[in-house]
Amino acid sequence: INAYHMAIEKDDASEDFKEKLQMYQNLKMQYLEQKLKEECLDQKSLTDTDSRRMKNDGSLDICYNVQSVVDAKNHFVVDISTTNDINDQNQLYTMAQKASELLEKESSTVLADTGYYNGTEIKNCVDAGMNVFIKKAKANNATKDNEFRKEKFIYNGETDEYTCPAGDRLRFFENTSKNGMKYRKYKKDCTTSSSGRTIQRWVHEDVLETVYNETLNNNEVYKQRRCIVEHPFGTIKRSLGYSFFHRRRQENV
Helix, strand or coil: CHHHHHHHHHCCCCHHHHHHHHHHHHHHHHHHHHHHHHCCCCCCCCCCCCCEEEEECCEEEEECEEEEEECCCCCCEEEEEEECCCCCCCCHHHHHHHHHHHHCCCCCEEEECHHHCCHHHHHHHHHCCCEEEECCCCCCCCCCCHHHCHHHCEEECCCCEEECCCCCEEEEEEEEEECCEEEEEEEECCCCCCCCEEEEEECCHHHHHHHHHHHHHCHHHHHCHHHHCHHHHHHHHHHCCCCCCCCCCCCCC
């Protein structure tokens, strides 16, 4: 492929050159896609096979995802980890548990931003005796009407039904599952949608509701998160100037 590129750059690249180049590029893409499939990967960097393309400062870059836990009292970095997961959703319990073990804490309070919101991870933390304060990112519904977000619907455990802001009741109609998690679905034919208004309730939704209410009730404590865990990143990247890794492979980074 490189040889054909050089021939094209020289001057009079014939159509034959261009056709062969396109053919080889297609074969290369097929080969790479097959290799990814065999290795059960969605993506792979040819420069650093452990790194992944992920969001970085508002753009996409080939990089690593660095995790850190900082204690609120002394602002010490208790633990760090480098992963190639493209987001933080599967990191909450692992990092919180490691920090609790290092600090020899039987019970601890964990503050995390919306990027860590994952029902299973939150439940694992709660089951381990941790108090979790975390907010869920707001997701627009199909009509963009904020008054009818899921959190605006009130669940009644005694009758096993939801009441919407307009006063209508959504009753249970089927069990379902997604990504290995079991849900109960509630429905009411009160909208213009042909399928009506449906709400999915995770079987452990009560845990998330408790965490949601406790986070709201301790909002002043939750606000401290930015001053605790974000500060070391700012110091390292802005004050010390370390904004890039100069090593390849996860173990070296």
